[in-house]
Amino acid sequence: MIHPEIIVRVTDIAVVAESIKQFTFERVDGGSMPVFAPGAHIVVSMDDQGKLRRNPYSLMSSPSDSTSYQISVLRVVESRGGSAFMHEHVDVGDTMTISHPIDLFPLHATAKRHVLIAGGIGITPFLPMMEVLNESGQVFELHYSMRSRRRGAFLSELERRYGSRVSAEVDDEGGRLDTRKLLIDQPLGTHIYVCAPLPMIDLVFGVARELGWAEENLHREVFLAPPAGTPFYTNLAKSGTTVYVAEHQSLLESIEAAGIDVPYLCRGGACGQCETTVIDFDGQLMHHDIFLTDDENVSGTKIMPCVSRFVGASLTVEL
Amino acid sequence: MAIKSRPVYAGFNVDITAQQHVLALEGQGADALLEKLAGGHPMLERAEILYVATGSDHDAALRALGAANYWLAPTAEALRDRLSEILAHATMCTRLYVAGTEGFIGSIVQLAADFGIANASIIKEFRGSQQRRVQCVHCKGFNDNVTISPFQCVHCDLHLFVRDHFSVRLNAFQGVCINAETPDIIPPSVEMYR
Numbered sequence: 430m431i432h433p434e435i436i437v438r439v440t441d442i443a444v445v446a447e448s449i450k451q452f453t454f455e456r457v458d459g460g461s462m463p464v465f466a467p468g469a470h471i472v473v474s475m476d477d478q479g480k481l482r483r484n485p486y487s488l489m490s491s492p493s494d495s496t497s498y499q500i501s502v503l504r505v506v507e508s509r510g511g512s513a514f515m516h517e518h519v520d521v522g523d524t525m526t527i528s529h530p531i532d533l534f535p536l537h538a539t540a541k542r543h544v545l546i547a548g549g550i551g552i553t554p555f556l557p558m559m560e561v562l563n564e565s566g567q568v569f570e571l572h573y574s575m576r577s578r579r580r581g582a583f584l585s586e587l588e589r590r591y592g593s594r595v596s597a598e599v600d601d602e603g604g605r606l607d608t609r610k611l612l613i614d615q616p617l618g619t620h621i622y623v624c625a626p627l628p629m630i631d632l633v634f635g636v637a638r639e640l641g642w643a644e645e646n647l648h649r650e651v652f653l654a655p656p657a658g659t660p661f662y663t664n665l666a667k668s669g670t671t672v673y674v675a676e677h678q679s680l681l682e683s684i685e686a687a688g689i690d691v692p693y694l695c696r697g698g699a700c701g702q703c704e705t706t707v708i709d710f711d712g713q714l715m716h717h718d719i720f721l722t723d724d725e726n727v728s729g730t731k732i733m734p735c736v737s738r739f740v741g742a743s744l745t746v747e748l
Numbered sequence: 749m750a751i752k753s754r755p756v757y758a759g760f761n762v763d764i765t766a767q768q769h770v771l772a773l774e775g776q777g778a779d780a781l782l783e784k785l786a787g788g789h790p791m792l793e794r795a796e797i798l799y800v801a802t803g804s805d806h807d808a809a810l811r812a813l814g815a816a817n818y819w820l821a822p823t824a825e826a827l828r829d830r831l832s833e834i835l836a837h838a839t840m841c842t843r844l845y846v847a848g849t850e851g852f853i854g855s856i857v858q859l860a861a862d863f864g865i866a867n868a869s870i871i872k873e874f875r876g877s878q879q880r881r882v883q884c885v886h887c888k889g890f891n892d893n894v895t896i897s898p899f900q901c902v903h904c905d906l907h908l909f910v911r912d913h914f915s916v917r918l919n920a921f922q923g924v925c926i927n928a929e930t931p932d933i934i935p936p937s938v939e940m941y942r
C-alpha cells in the first residue's frame with residue numbers, strides 16, 4: 430500500500446463559525462499521532478453510501494499535541510459530497526480512515542519574516558504555523574480575509590493570542606486586503622504564504638511578481654475541489670480493467686475504488702504527483718488542474734486524475 | 749572538462765519588474781553589464797552599481813551609464829560592506845546582480861544569504877579569470893586567486909594539489925598535500941586556471 434493509513438475515532442465536533450465545523454480525531458488503537466510539520470494536510474476517506482471519497486484537509490491542531498489531530502471543514506454549497514458528508518453524516522464516536530500527514534506547504538527556515546495570507550477556510554494551516562513561529566520567536570504577520578465575521582473561524586482567538594500581528598479584512602464591512610501596499614515595503618528575506626481560493630492566490634502572486642518579488646519567496650496552498658461532470662468510462666491499460674466515473678466522483682477516486690493505488694499528495698490538482706499518461710482518447714480531456722502547462726494540456730498526453738475529467742467516446746490511460 | 753559541482757551562471761538578464769536593482773561588479777564583470785546595456789536602459793534609473801576594479805578599468809564607462817547611484821569601491825571588502833548596508837534597508841522588490849570571478853560571486857552569494865536572499869534569485873554572470881579560491885584541507889586556510897597546481901599554501905607552506913570539487917558552502921575548491929609521503933619531492937607546478 431503506497432499510502433499508509435490510520436484508523437481514527439471522531440472524539441469531538443464543534444461548530445466554529447457559520448458553515449464551518451471542526452473535527453477532532455484520535456487513534457482507535459490509542460497510539461500517538463505521527464509528528465507533522467505546520468502546513469501539512471491529511472486525506473480523509475469517507476464511505477458515502479458505498480462510494481469512496483477522499484478529501485484533503487490541512488491540519489490545524491498544535492504540532493506538539495500527539496494525542497489528536499484537528500481539521501476544519503467548510504460546507505460548500507456546490508459540494509459534490511465531501512464537505513456535505515462531513516457536515517451531515519459524521520458523528521462523534523464514528524470511526525474514519527485518514528492518511529499520514531503530507532507536507533506540501535512548509536515554512537521556510539531561511540526566511541527573516543513570514544507574511545501569512547488566508548482567505549476564508551484557508552486559515553487552517555496557519556494555526557500551527559503561527560504557534561511554531563511564535564514559540565521560536567520568528568517575525569510574522571497574518572492577513573485574514575473573510576466574507577463576514579460570522580464566517581471568520583478562530584479570528585477572535587487569534588487576535589487575543591497574537592494581537593496586532595493579526596489583521597482581518599472583512600468583506601461585508603468593506604474591508605479589503607491592499608495587496609500592493611502590503612507587498613511593496615516588505616524587507617528583504619520576507620516570504621509570503623497564501624492559502625485561499627485560487628483567484629486570491631493569483632491576485633497576490635500577480636502583484637508580487639509585478640513588484641519584482643523573487644519566485645523563491647512565494648508559497649501557496651490550494652486544494653481545488655474536483656468538479657462534478659458527466660459520468661464517463663476510463664480504460665486502465667496496465668490493469669486491464671475499465672472504471673466508471675460517476676457524476677460526483679473524481680477519476681482518481683473511481684480508480685482507487687477498483688483497488689488500484691495511484692500516487693497522490695494534494696488531491697487538488699496542484700502538486701503533480703498523480704500525473705498519468707493518456708494512451709488514447711476519442712473526445713475531450715477536461716483539465717481542471719493547475720499543474721500541467723498549456724502546452725501539455727494541448728498535447729493531450731497527460732491527465733491529473735484527482736481533478737480532471739473526460740467527455741467523449743473513450744479514454745485509455747496507462748495505469 | 750566540466751566540473752559538476754562548479755556552479756553554472758545563467759548570465760545577466762535584467763529583471764524589468766524589480767523596483768530597485770543592486771549590482772555588484774568585480775573587474776571584467778563590468779563588461780557583463782556594459783554589453784547588456786549598451787544603448788541605455790530604463791532600469792538604470794533605479795540601479796545602484798557597486799564596482800571594484802581589481803586590475804580592470806571600467807570606471808569611466810560605468811560612470812557614463814548614468815545609474816541612479818554608482819560607487820567605485822577601493823577593495824572587494826569595502827564593496828561588500830557597502831552592499832550590506834544597502835541590503836539592510838532593501839525591500840523584497842529589489843533584485844541583486846553579481847558579475848565577476850567565481851570567488852567574488854561566491855562571496856556575494858554568501859553575504860546575500862545572511863539577508864535571506866535565495867541563491868537562485870540572484871542574477872549572476874561569470875567573467876574574468878578562471879582562478880580558483882582554494883581551501884587547504886590541512887590548515888583550513890584560504891588561498892585566493894590560485895592559477896597553478898600544485899601550489900604552496902600561503903598559510904602552512906604545504907604543496908597542495910587542487911581538487912576539481914567546488915564547495916558552495918565554503919565558496920572554495922580543496923587543496924590537498926601532494927607530497928605527504930615524499931616531502932623532498934616537489935612536483936612541478938602547471939598553470940591550469942588563467
Ligand code: FES
Nearest residue numbers: 696700701703735
Ligand atoms: S494529487 Fe496533486 S495534482 Fe493530483
